[in-house]
Amino acid sequence: MIHGKNIVWHDTNIKQEDREALLQQKSVVLWFTGLSGSGKSTIANAVEKRLAALGRLTYLLDGDNVRHGLNKDLGFGVSDRVENIRRIAEVCKLFLDAGIITLTAFISPLAADRENARQLMGDRFIEVFVDCSLKACESRDPKGLYKKARAGEIKDFTGIDSPYEKPVNPEIVIISDKQSIEDCVDDIINYLLAQGHFKDVTL
Ligand SMILES: Nc1ncnc2c1ncn2[C@@H]1O[C@H](COP(=O)(O)OS(=O)(=O)O)[C@@H](OP(=O)(O)O)[C@H]1O
Numbered sequence: 735m736i737h738g739k740n741i742v743w744h745d746t747n748i749k750q751e752d753r754e755a756l757l758q759q760k761s762v763v764l765w766f767t768g769l770s771g772s773g774k775s776t777i778a779n780a781v782e783k784r785l786a787a788l789g790r791l792t793y794l795l796d797g798d799n800v801r802h803g804l805n806k807d808l809g810f811g812v813s814d815r816v817e818n819i820r821r822i823a824e825v826c827k828l829f830l831d832a833g834i835i836t837l838t839a840f841i842s843p844l845a846a847d848r849e850n851a852r853q854l855m856g857d858r859f860i861e862v863f864v865d866c867s868l869k870a871c872e873s874r875d876p877k878g879l880y881k882k883a884r885a886g887e888i889k890d891f892t893g894i895d896s897p898y899e900k901p902v903n904p905e906i907v908i909i910s911d912k913q914s915i916e917d918c919v920d921d922i923i924n925y926l927l928a929q930g931h932f933k934d935v936t937l
């Protein structure tokens with residue numbers, strides 16, 4: 735482990751509030767969490783599309799995509815999942831500083847890791863629990879992974895032989911096996927508007 739004892743923090747001339755003023759938005763992280771197949775990517779994509787239509791600058795960090803690059807050295811054992819979420823949380827912190835409305839779609843199964851992310855980002859962290867029964871996720875099985883996990887072809891699969899700890903006090907709960915995608919998007923956009931993250935220019 736390399737420690738930063740000879741590393742000195744550099745202040746920048748342009749700060750988060752300057753970037754936010756340029757973009758006319760308050761940066762925030764919408765942290766989606768839920769089982770594989772619960773709808774994190776689908777809903778986050780739909781929210782991002784709606785935000786773009788409202789003229790907001792956004793960026794979506796998606797589990798599968800980040801694991802193709804930044805986190806391609808990580809697997810699905812507990813310590814690798816912890817490191818996965820730690821790195822993502824640090825990336826989110828940079829995106830917050832950049833003034834961007836950031837969406838993340840990671841299973842992030844462990845409550846302690848989500849809590850660490852929250853600590854790093856303070857009141858800019860919005861936990862969105864995409865609640866969906868294992869049964870419904872498994873019947874959706876958009877990538878055929880549950881079938882493989884049940885057949886023993888994938889080990890440590892979340893919900894099968896690896897834990898998912900439900901959020902206790904998330905800011906937003908989406909029940910994706912009961913609500914339509916559009917309903918879920920409305921709930922999230924309304925939350926952001928109510929919190930004053932940007933103004934609805936279409937009103
Ligand atoms: N063992 C195992 N368990 C869970 N998921 C698996 C596994 N192996 C591969 N996949 C695929 O990887 C995606 C989850 O990656 P994440 O980075 O979101 O996982 S985690 O937050 O570190 O738990 C997950 O994406 P989503 O289905 O979008 O959630 C799967 O497509």
Ligand SMILES: Nc1ncnc2c1ncn2[C@@H]1O[C@H](COP(=O)(O)OP(=O)(O)O)[C@@H](O)[C@H]1O
Nearest residue numbers: 770771772773774775776874876910913914915
């Ligand atoms: N209300 C809903 N919200 C989100 N996804 C839904 C909903 N109803 C059905 N689905 C379907 O469920 C699947 C969810 O897959 P995905 O978004 O990849 O989940 P995750 O990112 O959590 O693994 C998609 O095929 C999507 O079309």
